[in-house]
Amino acid sequence: QSVLTQPPSASxxxxxxxxxxxxxxxxxxxxxxVNWYQQVPGTAPKLLISSNNQRPSGVPDRFSGSKSGTSASxxxxxxxxxxxxxxxxxxWDDSLNAVVFGGGTKLTVL
Amino acid sequence: xxxxxxxxPGLVKPSETLSLTCTVSGGSIGSTSYYWGWIRQxxxxxxxxIGSLHYSGNTYYSPSLKSRVTISGDxxxxxxxxxxxxxxxxxxxxxxxxxxxxxxxxxxxxxxxxQGTMVTVSS
Numbered sequence: 001q002s003v004l005t006q007p008p009s010a011s012x013x014x015x016x017x018x019x020x021x022x023x024x025x026x027x028x029x030x031x032x033x034v035n036w037y038q039q040v041p042g043t044a045p046k047l048l049i050s051s052n053n054q055r056p057s058g059v060p061d062r063f064s065g066s067k068s069g070t071s072a073s074x075x076x077x078x079x080x081x082x083x084x085x086x087x088x089x090x091x092w093d094d095s096l097n098a099v100v101f102g103g104g105t106k107l108t109v110l
Numbered sequence: 111x112x113x114x115x116x117x118x119p120g121l122v123k124p125s126e127t128l129s130l131t132c133t134v135s136g137g138s139i140g141s142t143s144y145y146w147g148w149i150r151q152x153x154x155x156x157x158x159x160i161g162s163l164h165y166s167g168n169t170y171y172s173p174s175l176k177s178r179v180t181i182s183g184d185x186x187x188x189x190x191x192x193x194x195x196x197x198x199x200x201x202x203x204x205x206x207x208x209x210x211x212x213x214x215x216x217x218x219x220x221x222x223x224x225q226g227t228m229v230t231v232s233s
Contacts, residue, residue: 002156035219037157044206044223045149045157056211056221088157090218098172099147099159099218 003028004089004102011108017077020105022089024070028100032092034072036065039086039104048087049074076107084109112137114207114224122231128197132190132207132224140165140185143213147220148181148192150203158203162216163190170216197231204228 005023012018022034036049047056049065052072064075072091076083089102118130132146139146148160161171163181171179180193190207205227208220 033217033219035217039157044226045220046223047211047219047221050211050219050221051217090157090159092217096173097170099162099170099216101157101159101218104156 002103003093003096003100004091006087006089006102006105008103009106009108011110012076012079013110014079014081016079017075018079018107019076020074020087020107022072022074022102024072024091024100026070027095028070028091028093029067029072030070031094034065034067035090036063036072036074037088037090038083039088041086045088079109081109083107112209112222114209114222116205116207116224116227118205118227118229120228120230122197122201122229123233124198124231125196128192128194128201128229128231130192130205130207130227130229132192134188134190137188138185139183139188139190144209145170145214145216146183146190147208147210148190149206149208149220151206151226152200152203159218160192160194160205164214199231202229202231 033051037045038048039045052067053065093100113135145162147162178195209222211221
């Protein structure tokens with residue numbers, strides 16, 4: 001059971017906007033920044049969003065992140081077939097004194 | 111350009127100690143204030159943070175693994191090491207080393223990753 005909760009799956013059609021949510025608590029998302037990763041099976045995760053809403057260099061602006069209270073979300077607009085991947089949220093947890101990950105959301109582009 | 115490469119045995123017997131090395135090239139672990147991390151991923155499952163190391167020796171470990179894990183660094187060789195004792199089949203996973211984007215960053219952001227190394231625990 002992951003400390004951060006994500007839906008196991010999400011889907012959308014090309015061009016659509018999709019949002020993936022990540023739910024936590026006051027000791028993690030509620031008091032620390034959230035990061036998002038994209039992982040294509042068989043490859044290492046790629047940092048997509050850091051500090052709630054910051055895109056590292058090279059990440060398209062179709063990807064955006066936000067946080068409110070103890071929840072965070074990753075939005076993907078203009079969905080493309082290449083966006084089909086697993087997405088993970090992560091944050092520091094003050095109570096556990098540890099980095100915690102969500103269980104991951106498998107995004108399917110229909 | 112900084113690159114990370116994990117290496118070590120691909121097969122470990124149950125109850126033994128898993129030992130992996132992460133070699134850093136194009137950079138140094140001893141002159142920068144990053145919290146270098148180890149993360150693992152069991153087959154078909156999600157990511158799990160194992161722990162992080164600062165070159166000063168400061169370490170943070172996952173509470174669920176803390177009793178079995180040791181992460182250390184060799185600044186002369188720019189290598190990180192991971193040791194996980196008393197392994198079971200549940201420790202079978204791809205093991206990654208990674209670096210955060212900023213000094214002193216312990217938020218769970220890692221922007222540079224190794225390619226990962228698969229470790230199977232089996233007799």
